[in-house]
């Protein structure tokens with residue numbers, strides 16, 4: 001066992017920077033086959049709705065946010081609506097997403113800032129977006145990539161965890177991870193890569209028990225074996241609507 005582990009380690013330790021670029025791009029192409037229909041899992045129809053949904057998604061799930069936003073978006077349609085919101089009413093509408101007092105603050109201040117500084121429109125540069133209440137770099141990249149089609153790498157917990165497992169980077173800080181991955185992957189791929197990695201993290205490469213035995217990335221993954229390698233055991237760990245397709249790719 002120690003001998004096998006050592007052998008495996010030395011293979012990845014010897015990888016050159018160019019080898020890493022090639023492997024990372026190959027993994028991205030493999031993920032594109034595994035997840036041909038990726039998308040932002042937050043529901044929205046315009047940049048303001050996506051900004052609001054992204055703010056609400058902090059410490060919550062996309063599913064929970066998607067259940068909450070239809071009524072919210074019906075009632076609040078413009079930045080001015082949020083700027084002039086009745087706090088109690090707004091808090092009630094967003095309560096299911098948790099931390100609703102803080103989030104109501106952010107949304108009301110967001111509305112005010114958009115009205116005062118940006119004519120009520122969501123701006124489309126990183127520098128401007130991160131000046132908005134409740135909008136950090138991660139959220140800004142979600143907005144740029146999905147509402148404005150401007151490539152952005154979204155480093156959430158799944159993304160950071162997976163790229164470290166893959167030895168794309170050892171960085172822990174999300175901004176450093178973003179820059180490190182940005183050097184490996186073509187800029188035009190950044191938004192789709194983010195979705196694919198997050199999909200893979202949610203459906204296959206779980207934090208505790210990744211489904212290594214049916215993983216399309218197995219050959220290129222330095223962490224193969226972190227989860228069960230027996231295909232039938234691993235198959236039971238795959239989640240989500242793409243399960244049949246993923247298992248077929250694994251030969252099951």
Ligand code: SF4
Pocket residue numbers: 165204205206210211212213215216217218221222223224225226227
């Ligand atoms: S081989 Fe295992 S650890 Fe590596 S990406 Fe696949 S599921 Fe994750």
